[in-house]
Amino acid sequence: MRVVVQRARQAKVTVDGKVTGAIEHGLMLLVGLTHEDTVKDLEYCAKKVANLRIFEDEKGKMNLSIKEVGGSILSISQFTLYGETKKGNRPSFIEAARPEVAEPLYHQFNQILRETYDIQVETGIFGAMMDVSFTNNGPVTLIVES
DSSP states (O other): OEEEEEEEEEEEEEETTEEEEEESSEEEEEEEOBTTOOHHHHHHHHHHHHHOOOEEOTTSOEEEOTTTTTOEEEEEEOGGGGOBOSSSSSOBOTTBOOHHHHHHHHHHHHHHHHHHHOOOEEEOOTTSOOEEEEEEEEEEEEEEEO
16 A cells, blocks of 8 residues: 655546545545555554644644644545556556556545544545646645555
8 A cells, every 4th residue: 555645735537527525634545456465554654644743833843643633634546656658658556456446445445534533534426537636835746665
């Protein structure tokens, strides 16, 4: 499992001209899954995302988590995170989980964030062509992997 974490002032995902998920303050996640991922991987990455201390405290030090700042998450499925580009010029996506494997795992990951960590999670539509826009909240982009 691979999750790109981006601190966001605002973020939204649109499908066919309709907003399907939006947040005002928090994190935008690009979530990639591989065919070897298990519930343990989901739990590990959810815990890491929920507890990352990447928001500033009153002294300007990155010391607060998403929950501590009352932020939300916009989670977007992104199979291309497992694109392999070492050979040739055409990416291979063999390591990315097939949709029938990835979709339930993706939804379970988001449920863990909601239920275990009590974080509001918005999503796009799995497998849809999505337009994503966001305004970052400082230069914080991280990769969480299991």
